[in-house]
Amino acid sequence: MSILVGRKAPVFTTQAVLQDGEVVGDYDFGDAINGKYAVLFFYPLDFTFVCPSEILAIANRTEHLREAGCEVVGVSVDSHWSHNAWRNMPVDQGGIGAVPFTLAADMTREISTAYGILADSSDSYYPMGVSMRATFVIDQSGVVRYQVVTDEPLGRNMDDVVRMVEALQFFEKNGQVCPAGWQSGDGGMINTPDGVASYLSENADKL
Numbered sequence: 001m002s003i004l005v006g007r008k009a010p011v012f013t014t015q016a017v018l019q020d021g022e023v024v025g026d027y028d029f030g031d032a033i034n035g036k037y038a039v040l041f042f043y044p045l046d047f048t049f050v051c052p053s054e055i056l057a058i059a060n061r062t063e064h065l066r067e068a069g070c071e072v073v074g075v076s077v078d079s080h081w082s083h084n085a086w087r088n089m090p091v092d093q094g095g096i097g098a099v100p101f102t103l104a105a106d107m108t109r110e111i112s113t114a115y116g117i118l119a120d121s122s123d124s125y126y127p128m129g130v131s132m133r134a135t136f137v138i139d140q141s142g143v144v145r146y147q148v149v150t151d152e153p154l155g156r157n158m159d160d161v162v163r164m165v166e167a168l169q170f171f172e173k174n175g176q177v178c179p180a181g182w183q184s185g186d187g188g189m190i191n192t193p194d195g196v197a198s199y200l201s202e203n204a205d206k207l
Contacts, residue, residue, distance in 0.1 A: 112129075
């Protein structure tokens with residue numbers, strides 16, 4: 001797995017189902033996120049188990065992220081037709097419903113490979129390998145600022161993805177760094193020795 005934090009996020013063009021349900025063959029990720037923040041998340045497969053819980057969790061937070069100027073895009077190695085079928089299946093039947101963000105297809109595994117999160121086929125149930133559970137937060141300049149990967153049985157906390165977007169925006173606006181457990185509405189820390197001492201003197205017991 002490669003570390004992309006601090007580097008330009010790889011862009012791609014692929015088949016996808018857009019947030020309005022339109023199926024397209026030329027979704028341009030670079031164009032879609034140009035000048036925006038972005039949450040790009042990968043998951044192993046459609047019609048599986050942990051994956052729909054994560055997808056619905058980020059779907060429930062997409063409007064909030066969009067209000068913050070953040071595009072949300074999901075990717076797996078399934079086809080766009082598989083994505084479309086899953087979106088058209090009701091949640092109470094194991095589907096994900098009409099989620100409000102784009103689901104991109106990575107049938108060639110090129111996108112997952114570019115992001116360094118294609119599972120080794122020898123360590124997977126699937127002979128061609130699938131995407132790991134990976135999340136990337138990308139800033140308005142197209143640079144990856146946050147990256148996390150979990151193993152297949154471990155679902156992500158999508159509230160923390162939102163928190164990372166808000167923390168990034170707080171830092172960009174105020175120039176203060178965000179200490180452990182920072183939440184929207186909290187103050188930051190001035191990144192000097194005096195700033196650290198001042199912050200810790202007031203907050204060490206709460207960390």
